[in-house]
Amino acid sequence: xxxxFRTVSQxxxxxxDALAEIVNIGMGRAGASLAEILDEFVILSVPQIRLxxxxxxxxxxxxxxxxxxxxxxxxxxxxxxxxxEALVVYDEHGCRDLADIMGHEGxxxxxxxxxxxxxxxNILAGASLQGVAEQLQAEITFSPPSILANHVPVSxxxxxxxxxxxxxxxxxxxxxxxxxxxxxxxxxxxxxxxIDTLIQDIEAFMESL
Amino acid sequence: xATKVLVVDDSAISRKMMIRALPKEWEVEISQAAxxxxxxEAYRQGKAEVMFLDLTMPVMDGYQTLEVLQKEGLDxxxxxxxxxxxxxxxxxxxxxxAMAFIKKPVNTQKVVEILKEYGIL
Numbered sequence: 001x002x003x004x005f006r007t008v009s010q011x012x013x014x015x016x017d018a019l020a021e022i023v024n025i026g027m028g029r030a031g032a033s034l035a036e037i038l039d040e041f042v043i044l045s046v047p048q049i050r051l052x053x054x055x056x057x058x059x060x061x062x063x064x065x066x067x068x069x070x071x072x073x074x075x076x077x078x079x080x081x082x083x084x085e086a087l088v089v090y091d092e093h094g095c096r097d098l099a100d101i102m103g104h105e106g107x108x109x110x111x112x113x114x115x116x117x118x119x120x121x122n123i124l125a126g127a128s129l130q131g132v133a134e135q136l137q138a139e140i141t142f143s144p145p146s147i148l149a150n151h152v153p154v155s156x157x158x159x160x161x162x163x164x165x166x167x168x169x170x171x172x173x174x175x176x177x178x179x180x181x182x183x184x185x186x187x188x189x190x191x192x193x194x195i196d197t198l199i200q201d202i203e204a205f206m207e208s209l
Numbered sequence: 210x211a212t213k214v215l216v217v218d219d220s221a222i223s224r225k226m227m228i229r230a231l232p233k234e235w236e237v238e239i240s241q242a243a244x245x246x247x248x249x250e251a252y253r254q255g256k257a258e259v260m261f262l263d264l265t266m267p268v269m270d271g272y273q274t275l276e277v278l279q280k281e282g283l284d285x286x287x288x289x290x291x292x293x294x295x296x297x298x299x300x301x302x303x304x305x306x307a308m309a310f311i312k313k314p315v316n317t318q319k320v321v322e323i324l325k326e327y328g329i330l
Contacts (some may be wrong), residue, residue, distance in 0.1 A: 014221075014222070017220055017221050017222045018222045019225045020220060020222075021220045021222045021226075022225075024220070024265070024292050024313075024315060025292040025313050027292065028291070028292030028294050028313065030295045031293065031294075031295065032293070032295045035297070036297045041295065041297045041298075042295065044264075044265045044292070044293050045265065045283050046219060046265055046266065046267055071259060118285070122296075176211060206222070209225050209226060209229055
């Protein structure tokens with residue numbers, strides 16, 4: 001079954017709540033992995049989740065991060081039961097805070113910065129998606145992460161016409177450390193078929209309750 | 210007599226999962242709260258002999274709730290149920306008076322284990 005026009009309103013309140021809880025558990029794992037690497041206690045926040053169509057992703061991101069902001073992002077494709085890719089978007093503060101937390105002072109070498117973004121992005125995307133998949137009793141496989149953009153304006157990050165994905169789950173992840181803050185945004189882009197699969201999985205998950 | 214159980218979580222699904230994980234043989238009277246503030250109100254009305262408490266919630270989170278409970282004498286058995294799987298999270302809530310910690314997703318076996326350990330079941 002494929003439905004061509006699905007908007008966020010087509011996720012029922014129960015479905016959104018179930019998805020939020022499933023993502024929440026995934027985020028908890030990501031937070032624990034992050035805490036281990038940073039050797040700091042990570043304060044988790046309630047994840048904010050929205051499902052947007054690919055045409056609206058740019059606008060939603062500008063709203064979330066600020067149209068003028070420069071961002072860096074990594075992408076990590078996944079396939080198997082669900083097919084899509086995860087993007088982790090860091091704004092300028094996020095990059096700087098991250099470098100600072102990891103003990104890098106002054107101007108950051110581009111290569112070192114890219115490595116940092118890849119490492120942390122891999123943890124955030126991997127742990128949260130793995131957590132989601134486990135609860136849905138689905139299996140997903142990851143390809144290695146790569147840099148999507150480095151210091152580009154939000155408006156130029158994604159070109160809707162070139163996106164092969166129909167929908168994106170826009171997840172705002174806000175990990176606060178005891179002393180410092182580190183903010184990033186996780187986008188899970190899904191193909192049309194995968195959104196349908198996901199919704200069926202959520203339905204099955206709810207029925208099992 | 211039925212034990213008064215309060216389930217505190219901002220997610221309705223999560224509360225449902227928690228309630229479903231309670232052992233069938235346990236005679237309970239269940240109330241629910243969506244954040245710490247609501248939980249404290251219910252607690253003060255005597256609706257919480259056992260409280261299942263989430264940590265990450267809007268309005269008032271689980272840590273803040275535990276702090277207030279402690280100030281008010283903590284006349285309630287608190288079991289924290291959280292997606293936060295950092296070992297430090299467990300240490301912290303236990304310092305704040307929680308008796309046990311369950312990692313989400315919750316399952317009946319773990320709940321039974323804890324209730325039996327403390328002679329509640």
